[in-house]
Amino acid sequence: MDVDWGWITDHLGALAERTGQHLYLAGIAVAIGFAISFLLAIAAIRRRVVYPPIAAVAGLVYTIPSLALFAALVSITGISIVTAEVPLILYTFVILIRNIVAGFDSVSPDVIEAADGMGYTRNQRLLRVELPLAIPLIVAGLRVASVSTIGLVTITGTLGDRFGGLGFFIFEGISRDFTTEMLFGAVPSILLALVIDLLFTRVQAAATPWTRRRAVLTPEGSEVPV
Amino acid sequence: MELRHVTKRYEAGAKGTPGAVNDLSLSVPAGKICVLVGPSGCGKTTTLKMVNRLIEPTSGDILIDGRAVLEEEVTTLRRRIGYVIQQTGLFPHLTIGDNVAVVPRLLGWPKERQRQRRDELLALVGLEPGAYRDRYPAQLSGGERQRVGVARALAADPPVMLMDEPFGAVDPIVRERLQNEFLRLQEELAKTILFVTHDIDEAIKMGDLVAVMQLGGMLAQFGPPDEILAHPASDFVARFVGADRALKRLSLNRVGELPLEPAVTVTPGDDTELARERVRSAPFPYLLVVDADRRPLGWLPADRIAAQGHIDPSLAISMSPLLDRETTLKDALSMMLDADVQTGIVVDRDGRVQGLLTVEAIGVALRPESNPAVLAPSAAAAAS
Numbered sequence: 001m002d003v004d005w006g007w008i009t010d011h012l013g014a015l016a017e018r019t020g021q022h023l024y025l026a027g028i029a030v031a032i033g034f035a036i037s038f039l040l041a042i043a044a045i046r047r048r049v050v051y052p053p054i055a056a057v058a059g060l061v062y063t064i065p066s067l068a069l070f071a072a073l074v075s076i077t078g079i080s081i082v083t084a085e086v087p088l089i090l091y092t093f094v095i096l097i098r099n100i101v102a103g104f105d106s107v108s109p110d111v112i113e114a115a116d117g118m119g120y121t122r123n124q125r126l127l128r129v130e131l132p133l134a135i136p137l138i139v140a141g142l143r144v145a146s147v148s149t150i151g152l153v154t155i156t157g158t159l160g161d162r163f164g165g166l167g168f169f170i171f172e173g174i175s176r177d178f179t180t181e182m183l184f185g186a187v188p189s190i191l192l193a194l195v196i197d198l199l200f201t202r203v204q205a206a207a208t209p210w211t212r213r214r215a216v217l218t219p220e221g222s223e224v225p226v
Numbered sequence: 227m228e229l230r231h232v233t234k235r236y237e238a239g240a241k242g243t244p245g246a247v248n249d250l251s252l253s254v255p256a257g258k259i260c261v262l263v264g265p266s267g268c269g270k271t272t273t274l275k276m277v278n279r280l281i282e283p284t285s286g287d288i289l290i291d292g293r294a295v296l297e298e299e300v301t302t303l304r305r306r307i308g309y310v311i312q313q314t315g316l317f318p319h320l321t322i323g324d325n326v327a328v329v330p331r332l333l334g335w336p337k338e339r340q341r342q343r344r345d346e347l348l349a350l351v352g353l354e355p356g357a358y359r360d361r362y363p364a365q366l367s368g369g370e371r372q373r374v375g376v377a378r379a380l381a382a383d384p385p386v387m388l389m390d391e392p393f394g395a396v397d398p399i400v401r402e403r404l405q406n407e408f409l410r411l412q413e414e415l416a417k418t419i420l421f422v423t424h425d426i427d428e429a430i431k432m433g434d435l436v437a438v439m440q441l442g443g444m445l446a447q448f449g450p451p452d453e454i455l456a457h458p459a460s461d462f463v464a465r466f467v468g469a470d471r472a473l474k475r476l477s478l479n480r481v482g483e484l485p486l487e488p489a490v491t492v493t494p495g496d497d498t499e500l501a502r503e504r505v506r507s508a509p510f511p512y513l514l515v516v517d518a519d520r521r522p523l524g525w526l527p528a529d530r531i532a533a534q535g536h537i538d539p540s541l542a543i544s545m546s547p548l549l550d551r552e553t554t555l556k557d558a559l560s561m562m563l564d565a566d567v568q569t570g571i572v573v574d575r576d577g578r579v580q581g582l583l584t585v586e587a588i589g590v591a592l593r594p595e596s597n598p599a600v601l602a603p604s605a606a607a608a609a610s
Contacts, residue, residue, distance in 0.1 A: 114316070
């Protein structure tokens with residue numbers, strides 16, 4: 001297996017452009033997916049009865065094979081960004097909704113009761129107490145959803161040039177039987193997923209300062225890290 | 227604070243529900259601590275939570291300062307009631323300083339005033355503001371967290387406080403210290419407090435008034451702790467306060483509350499003639515030798531008073547413990563047993579003799595009949 005380094009150097013500009021497109025397509029999907037998931041999760045938290053049906057539908061959607069869904073949507077919305085984004089968005093639901101609900105569920109009942117007893121209104125409690133405490137699990141959900149969306153975006157490359165990001169190189173490489181171009185799409189998309197994963201790990205640490213610097217005090221008052 | 231015929235009913239058979247409350251009436255005078263005590267499931271926490279409406283009563287009225295809590299906007303009500311909960315319920319994502327300033331922030335105080343109040347309160351509960359304000363709850367010990375919980379409840383200077391097992395999650399030594407510190411604080415703050423515990427000793431120690439509750443949310447007895455120990459209204463209360471209730475009363479009463487016997491004294495250099503005359507009128511054959519400032523030097527047995535001459539202080543035997551008016555009867559009795567004597571010498575702050583306390587006097591004081599004020603209700607209860 002020979003890699004054509006000359007071809008690679010010639011296409012670095014295209015690589016940058018495709019990486020940008022990849023992030024754009026994945027970013028829109030995760031952003032919209034998160035917004036919708038958040039609203040559905042809040043609804044599920046406030047009215048527990050709606051959670052099982054929401055979770056069931058999100059789970060069902062997740063089982064539809066992605067290629068089949070793209071193909072089905074082409075007949076409705078044609079070759080458009082909507083066709084590309086709708087499946088990407090739908091696939092984020094199952095991860096995001098479950099994690100957001102789990103995040104809010106992880107807040108200790110003692111803390112909720114203290115918030116009520118202190119005189120927080122319901123919305124104040126949600127925004128200032130429950131949301132910050134749910135962040136670790138919410139960000140964990142975002143992390144998994146982002147990484148899996150980055151993987152899926154390569155498949156939108158089947159819709160054509162304008163979509164697919166790095167997937168474009170993969171599909172073109174396959175059709176031309178040109179290994180260098182296939183790898184030119186595959187390796188950066190894997191790296192992209194790893195970078196995003198790392199980024200979210202950092203974001204989570206920055207957003208939850210109270211989980212760091214954990215130390216217990218001995219009776220004498222000296223700090224012992226645990 | 228007044229509770230009038232407050233009742234909370236739950237669906238029968240529902241699992242995990244808090245204890246019900248049945249027709250509970252009691253009032254807490256301003257500036258006093260009323261402790262709700264009883265076995266688990268007796269409805270004491272339910273009662274507490276009905277005051278700040280975390281639980282809505284099925285029927286009855288709760289008044290604070292003459293105003294019905296049910297008619298007030300619920301968040302306004304809660305912000306003017308201090309609330310200390312079991313396991314502290316501190317917000318893990320907020321620093322200690324922000325935890326303390328939660329209610330001032332909700333009330334929209336200016337930032338500078340919030341900061342000032344936060345540091346003032348941390349200092350008040352014995353946590354150095356500079357060392358603690360920027361830490362997170364997970365970095366504190368159990369006892370420190372309990373202090374922060376108390377500081378947070380006091381933040382907006384509420385006249386009324388609800389405390390739900392506030393010292394429950396710490397070891398007995400820390401608990402004892404926190405209790406003492408809180409009682410000292412309360413002397414200055416004079417908050418009206420409803421306090422829940424399952425521990426009868428804590429109830430007796432902390433309460434100006436104690437409400438003993440029994441299963442079914444019924445009030446078994448309501449009164450000052452000494453009255454409950456001396457005259458349990460029912461077998462349930464007697465069992466709940468324990469077989470050692472007489473001993474518990476010892477730690478509740480102080481030397482100064484008992485009538486002291488006068489000390490028959492002599493001063494070194496007094497004429498022995500005078501001494502012999504005095505000892506004849508004394509209740510026992512000893513004279514207490516005191517210095518010119520009436521500080522005790524020791525006992526002089528009648529048979530060692532010289533036939534003539536002057537009192538010689540070197541003959542005085544010092545063996546009685548010195549007590550002050552604040553000494554609990556428990557400590558006083560313990561000191562007397564230790565010294566193997568029947569009498570303690572009660573002195574004032576400057577060490578001057580005030581009188582004598584005998585083991586017999588303690589026994590008399592603990593006899594239920596000795597307190598006619600509380601005799602009547604118990605006699606009525608016994609007759610019924």
